[in-house]
Amino acid sequence: VKCGEAIAKLLRAYGIDTVFGIPGVHTVELYRNFSSSDLRHIAPRHEQGAGFMAYGYAVATGRPAACFLITGPGVLNAASAIAEAYSDSVPMLVLCATNRRAELGMGGGCLHEMSSQQKAMEQITAFTHTLLDPANLPQVFARAFTLFASQRPRPVCIEIPLDVLDLPVEIDSRPWPIPARPQPDPGSVRKMAQSLASCRNPLIVLGGGAAEASAEATQLAERLDAPVLLTQAGKGIVPENHPLCLGFLLPLRPAQDLIAKADLVLAIGTELAEADRYMIGSYNFSGKLLRIDIDPAQLSRNFRATEVLQSDARMGIGSILAVLENENGPAVLTPGKDRVTTFKKDLGPHRLAGAPLFHRVLDGVLEALPPLTFISADSTQLAYEAAMYWQARQPRSWCFPCGFGTLGTGLPGAIGAKLAAPSRPVACIAGDGGFLYTVSELSVAVEEKLSFPVIVWNNFGYGEIRDSMSARGVTPIGVDFRINDVVSIARGFGCQAARPQSWPELRSLIAGSFAGDRPTVIELRSDAPFLQ
């Protein structure tokens, strides 16, 4: 077989079922006999759509999808999505073409040529490999899937020179053995368990790295009687309606106070990064800081920890729970539930101090969504509130560009999730600005007969930036625009669409959008009388 066919075989063998990509002359060989491969191919309308669909697919499932991209422009069009996945520790397998081996780095002016595509991709992937010999494919795939299974998940890119794509190859496509994550060091586990058993005012912070440790993390919170704060990527890991769970409120002052007052903070699978506490300043850890992470580099980033444990979140928490079975304590000063109640009381004024319009609209929208909905939210003011006040009930429910902060993720992210989990209710929330970044992917959602609501919060421009300019005394510029008719645009793609004029109409539109054979675009104008 030719190299391209061998790739399809390996993808199937490693459990990949979906490929997102727009073919070009450079990737024609990747599609040889593709239709007999059992892989599903989804063509977006722009490569950033491919990347964001693969991102949504992986956020929803924890499993990577593949992207097939042409050299140069195809790769760069998807780059912001790949970088988003890198920032958010989301797995993705990027397969792309590159120029012929003899032409690499020569600057000869070949079609789609970059001086070094490999160097560009190295910045936004766990690794980028240039395949110089197709016989190396099994080894490179083994390396990629070892990373997905046993390390911090991030995108991997395999770029294949055009002449290599064309070469015949005989490979054994059986997967290589993939290592399980190593057991955490028992000494460090014991020490951590002892610190936990003797603290008086514990707090747990869970990041996206703990997504597979939902049951264990909930059990640990109950065992320690500790309130739980979640990062954005960690939303739903402990159900946000659990009496000990505070959800994602890290950007708010009361959460900072809670952290500052805790005599012990246990942070699991989180960078404790600026992106989650944007504009609020740094955390003030006055007590012990215990960190658990599969990525050892993360254990020494941002804050000096008191104790560290390199471990998978699930195994790490499980081991700690096992030690705690034979320990008394902690004798907490105030029951966790009471701390949560006080916190929520303190929060009231903060919530009201935010924009009441957002909260009204958000409450109306959320009320209409089934509780286990997967929400793919673009970077819009409505979503910033949703991140804080929507109670996710399980992990892998909230898809938001939390690290890299790219606009345009909402719609393609929802499409990727819906393709990955067809029976799950999915909803997209986007601002008018972010919606337009990737609006063309409505065409894909219609093609694939996907039914979900696309809620467009239309505030006539880049509201967040307009507000930031005003707040800093900068005369707003470049932030106002008006889409004449969102509903007609959506209908032009073949979607259902409406601009509701009342709460009951909004609710019934949302309720009806989960069934049927196409998405429903719901335009909410910020000046609509019923929202005021």
Ligand SMILES: Cc1ncc(C[n+]2csc(CCOP(=O)(O)OP(=O)(O)O)c2C)c(N)n1
């Ligand atoms: C690719 C990219 N370009 C620019 C920005 C800066 N940015 C962040 S939010 C935002 C406004 C988005 O407007 P919209 O989607 O309408 O949401 P709104 O703030 O109006 O609710 C902009 C331009 C960004 N995050 N990403």
Ligand SMILES: [Mg+2]
């Ligand atoms: Mg807007």
